[in-house]
Amino acid sequence: MDKFLKNINHEEVLKLADLVEASDGQVVSKTLAQNDYVSITVFAFSKGEEISTHESDGDALVTVIDGKGKFIVDGKEYILNTGESLVMPARKPHSVHAIEGFKMQLTVVFPLER
Template sequence: MAKQSPVSESSAHLDLVDALPVVAESTTSRVLVTNDVMRIVQFTFDAGEMLTEHTSPRAVAVQLVSGRMRFTVDGTEHAMGDGDIIYLAPGASHALVAETACRMTLVMVDVLT
């Protein structure tokens, strides 16, 4: 897991395809950035892998870097392909099923109140 870093500290995360390969019959993840306002996580999914329905108290942006998946938000299913992005409002229920091997980046942002 990435160590907590100050918001004022820049970082680079390179060669992720090699560092986080798709593993057969698995879902894998790596926390890239975590600080007081943001968390960035990269996931890989083999075909058929899924995340069951859940919610997050944070605002979330999901970008499918490569592959195809079905991503459900508040009961509405979206067919995602390379480069597609979905925004999740805080508390939105969501789930996914990878149709092919996939690489996805998730950005969670704390909501200012």
């Protein structure tokens, strides 16, 4: 039987936040799915860490699963807390900053033709 999600137990109740841990000075990620159409990754950031400004070909849905993070999209700042989500549109510059240690799930949906 094919499994389309990896690095995660199937048919088991779990907390996504438990899949990744970051020590001081780290950003840790675990990819759950990656193909031409979608990417699903969970991240853990230690306080003060960041992912610098970049762009994506797809729309990115981020959900904070623990803590608080700052997201800058096309120059506008958003503060997200546990349980909150934000869509970062395709081809708009964005960055991620850890105000405190936090964890997030990132789902990127890519266009059918790239």
